[in-house]
Amino acid sequence: MSSFDVIVVGAGPAGLTLAALLHQAGIAVALVEPQPLRHLPATHDLRTVALTPASLALLARLPLTWSAWRHVDYRQVRVEDADASTPLLFDAESMGVACLGRLIENAVLQCALQDCVDTLALPQYEQAVGATGVAAGQRWLELADGQRLQAELVVACDGAQSPLRRQLGIELWQHDYAQSALVACVHHSGDAQVQAWQRFERGYPLALLPLSPLAGVASSNLVWSLPRPRAEALLALSEAAFIDHLAPRLPPLYGRLLAVSARALYPLQARHADTYCADRAVLVGDAAHVIHPLAGQGLNLGLADVDVLVQELLRLRERGLSLAEPLGLRRYERRRRPQNQRMQQAMPWIQGVFAQDGPLGALLKGEGLAMLARHAGLRHWLGRQALGT
Ligand SMILES: Cc1cc2nc3c(=O)[nH]c(=O)nc-3n(C[C@H](O)[C@H](O)[C@H](O)COP(=O)(O)OP(=O)(O)OC[C@H]3O[C@@H](n4cnc5c(N)ncnc54)[C@H](O)[C@@H]3O)c2cc1C
Structure with missing residues (x-):
């Protein structure tokens, strides 16, 4: 069984950014994704994200050649x-x-970040995650091909449907x-x-x-x-x-x-996980929260999660503590949940103001x-x- 400090599950933009930043910080990280995106579509992708200056500042820490x-x-x-x-x-x-x-375009950003991760040469597994559990102070993952990996901490960046969140037994609030x-x-x-x-x-x-x-x-x-x-x-x-x-x-x-x-x-749909943390596991990006796209903030919130989680993991490492130390993971959640929640609550309010009818x-x-x-x-x-x- 291969062992790592952290395993990131899901190579969407949040997972790719997190894996690259942790690798650059000297943490032994592996990335698991069944469908890595390495080929740019010849036509425009139908989905585009608007990255804020705060997200761009985070991405500037990666060897990503924007031109x-x-x-x-x-x-x-x-x-x-x-x-x-x-x-x-x-x-x-x-x-x-x-x-x-x-x-x-979503596909272009994903290809650019995938290229970064490939350049950094961190271990990648082109598989979906099947089962997961905790044994001997490590969280293990079983991949679709039966291979097993383990790490001190597993981060679910596997998107809005997050199969890993479900396996961790984390409930969520949903609004259609x-x-x-x-x-x-x-x-x-x-x-x-x-x-x-x-x-x-x-x-x-x-x-x-x-x-x-x-x-x-x-x-x-x-x-x-x-x-x-x-x-x-x-x-x-x-x-x-x-x-x-x-x-x-x-x-x-x-x-x-x-x-x-x-x-x-x-x-x-709007979604918000009841908690971002489980035993030796944590949620990031759409796996933790999904909001209405009207203000173009979904991924920006996910990248802000990445930023704070990296800070908290490095703080644990500096203090010689486990990367899965609950105090550190809870601190990450305390720093991120209020902003994610505020943004989620603002969406129906903005729509409600503009929906007012009559004179x-x-x-x-x-x-x-x-x-x-x-x-x-x-x-x-x-x-x-x-x-x-
Ligand atoms: C119409 C629309 C417009 C939007 N516009 C904006 C915008 O302007 N600005 C903005 O910030 N946000 C916007 N968003 C939101 C943004 O697209 C999402 O927040 C963002 O794509 C989520 O990124 P992520 O990395 O968290 O998850 P995802 O991009 O969903 O990535 C999840 C990854 O996990 C992988 N995965 C799934 N299951 C498994 C498994 N079992 N094992 C391993 N890997 C797995 C998937 O293959 C995928 O690659 C918009 C959303 C919509 C719908």
């Missing part, structure tokens, strides 16, 4: 409501930062939004490279996020959260009918809609956005919350 991986640094975010005339504009220059964040996010890649004649745009219509956000152009065509990633039956109806439309439906909602900046890729739906609702939204547009200090504070700085 090799397609991405867009955006400098403006424009938020508007279908019933209100004043849009809200967050602008990097006025906030004194170089950019508000970096948009990168009864919404799906319809995602697609939209090609347009106007160049909208610097701006991320979001429009609320009865509380449902429609976002267009700039993508790095392929074959010289300006493109954006569409994320449209809608009640499930409506999202399903839009998924079933022909491309031409879908364009007819979408085009009138977009600002002139995008010009003419030239084409829309295949579309996909993601059912939206009073329109006035509230209109006045609210106009007040934020006038009040630079308040706007900057809000922007800073979103940047994680």
Whole structure:
């Protein structure tokens, strides 16, 4: 049986970042993932993440050559409501930062981080985890091919469904939004490279996020959260009918809609594990918490978990304690749970404000956005919350 200090289960962006940082800190770490992503898709991935400056600062600690991986640094975010005339504009220059964040396709980020982990040459197992248990002060994992590994600590980074969380017997709170996010890649004649745009219509956000152009065509990633039956109806439309439906909602900046890729739906749920810690095991990223994508914070929260967990593990190591010392794992949870919870609770609140109907609702939204547009200090504070700085 192979032994390690830490085994990271799941090579999504959170698991890859964690494994690379622990390896760099001199911890003997192994990574287990049945489907490592090593080949960049030729077309745009339908899912994109907006990384905040705080996440970028964490990733800057890795040997990741950004210029090799397609991405867009955006400098403006424009938020508007279908019933209100004043849009809200967050602008990097006025906030004194170089950019508000970096948009990168999920598959591209995963390939970039996988490349990093391959370069660092840490042990990897291309298997799913089957069973797990604790014996002789170690947590063991049995892989799908029957191989056994053990470590002082196992970290579950195996995503929202987290089979490992279930095996650890950790319960979770769940809320079904009864919404799906319809995602697609939209090609347009106007160049909208610097701006991320979001429009609320009865509380449902429609976002267009700039993508790095392929074959010289300006493109954006569409994320449209809608009640499930409506999202399903839009998924079933022909491309031409879908364009007819979408085009009138977009600002002139995008010009003419030239084409829309295949579309996909993601059912939206919120989840939060009752605890992040078990005997010689800990949860990170979507395995611990899942939020509505409207503020683009899910992975940013996961990367903040990674940052804090690495700090706590290094603190245990410095003090000569076991990496599975419950006091250290609980400290990680105490430092991360409140922020994850606050962000999760803010999502329905934001949607609720934008869902207000009727003249009073329109006035509230209109006045609210106009007040934020006038009040630079308040706007900057809000922007800073979103940047994680
Ligand atoms: C429409 C949409 C838009 C979003 N936009 C943003 C955004 O702009 N910004 C943002 O920060 N977040 C965003 N998110 C959230 C973000 O995509 C997730 O938070 C993030 O991908 C989670 O990363 P992770 O590494 O925790 O898990 P995942 O990416 O889910 O990775 C889990 C990994 O575990 C592996 N695995 C599963 N089971 C096993 C097993 N038994 N054994 C071994 N490995 C296993 C899987 O193969 C996978 O590779 C969005 C989400 C959606 C749905």
